[in-house]
């Protein structure tokens with residue numbers, strides 16, 4: 449068994465107690481949202497409309513569907529890739545290899561689903577199964593994290609995540625002990641981060657759109673917008689798959705319950721909340737309103753993509769002509785920090801773009817209910833917390849240079865506000 453690592457990283461998420469509370473609170477919130485979306489009052493706050501019995505949650509058929517979905521995505525992951533990318537350097541100086549074929553997986557899944565629909569696959573029946581599917585996904589995330597935790601107990605110390613090896617089993621189970629758990633070249637965290645959950649999310653959205661068409665003759669404009677915006681977001685993530693290799697989830701966080709549940713259950717079943725809400729609460733939306741919402745999404749996407757691409761291009765090759773003229777601050781590590789362009793506006797311009805898009809995803813649901821704005825509220829909290837974690841990590845990495853960056857670029861996410 450690997451001994452806990454040298455100097456212990458400070459505990460995050462409120463330590464073991466916070467981790468235990470989140471393990472209960474996150475699934476409970478997800479089920480609350482699923483139940484509220486289909487209830488008449490659709491209340492975000494307040495008690496759930498009813499408490500589902502085990503017979504409403506547990507279904508062997510739903511478990512089979514979830515496992516089949518994971519199996520399909522794993523098979524697509526193993527197909528030959530257009531590119532194999534190198535990850536960041538690890539503590540033992542190695543670099544892991546990652547297949548770049550996520551967008552191919554999305555296209556092949558779309559083809560398979562299209563063929564299925566032509567062969568009368570009842571995709572419109574999926575919305576009725578969301579509760580048992582979410583329950584099975586949670587079960588899979590729980591059992592999967594347990595197996596990963598046990599695997600990590602025999603992993604070498606160099607394979608452990610900086611934050612997930614405190615020695616407290618609850619905390620480590622939640623955050624994940626091992627940084628890059630793999631069997632041969634199959635990387636569990638990288639696989640789960642982008643494929644089953646994100647592609648599952650757009651599939652659920654599509655099923656909700658088809659069900660709406662069945663119920664009301666055609667999908668509403670609001671449902672088209674939500675589907676279109678979120679498909680763009682998922683397509684973009686898979687097209688720029690290589691960029692995920694520099695996110696804190698891949699570089700810093702272990703693969704434990706937080707990411708397993710987040711990737712496999714939370715993303716597909718709560719990120720599709722707007723489409724769920726629209727199926728049960730149709731909203732009128734005219735062309736002028738839709739055009740304004742499209743503009744908001746386009747502005748958000750422009751900032752999000754511009755900022756992420758600028759940083760990725762700069763990190764890959766600082767002399768690339770697209771970024772070579774930008775002003776930078778040198779750091780003791782030899783790396784530089786951008787202080788002009790998007791990254792001179794605020795310290796996390798990509799978060800700002802993401803939040804503007806989150807607003808555009810909720811607006812088609814009207815303003816009569818708070819429920820479809822849950823994603824915007826949750827996402828603001830997630831990004832504010834994530835920004836604080838990243839700030840801590842950057843301060844450790846870059847010391848005085850980071851202080852200088854903060855002095856030159858005082859706002860974190862929103863200029864003149866935060």
Ligand SMILES: NC(=O)C1=CN([C@@H]2O[C@H](COP(=O)(O)OP(=O)(O)OC[C@H]3O[C@@H](n4cnc5c(N)ncnc54)[C@H](OP(=O)(O)O)[C@@H]3O)[C@@H](O)[C@H]2O)C=CC1
Nearest residue numbers: 694695696756759784785786787791798799802834838842
């Ligand atoms: N939809 C969702 O649920 C979620 C979406 N996201 C999105 O994922 C994307 C990635 O987010 P995340 O991984 O949190 O963070 P970022 O992509 O913002 O990466 C932060 C890192 O960027 C580098 N960096 C910071 N400032 C500068 C600078 N001025 N110049 C150069 N490099 C800099 C640092 O790493 P280094 O110096 O080591 O390169 C820092 O650790 C974002 O667009 C976010 O909105 C994130 C979480 C959830």
Ligand SMILES: CC(C)CCC[C@@H](C)[C@H]1CC=C2C3=C(CC[C@@]21C)[C@@]1(C)CC[C@H](O)C(C)(C)[C@@H]1CC3
Nearest residue numbers: 474641642684685692695697706709710711714715
């Ligand atoms: C359940 C908890 C509250 C926490 C779980 C958080 C996870 C759901 C998110 C952590 C980082 C994520 C990212 C994306 C999805 C959500 C999770 C897994 C991301 C794949 C979405 C698409 C983006 O384009 C991205 C930049 C690739 C994102 C990377 C981070």
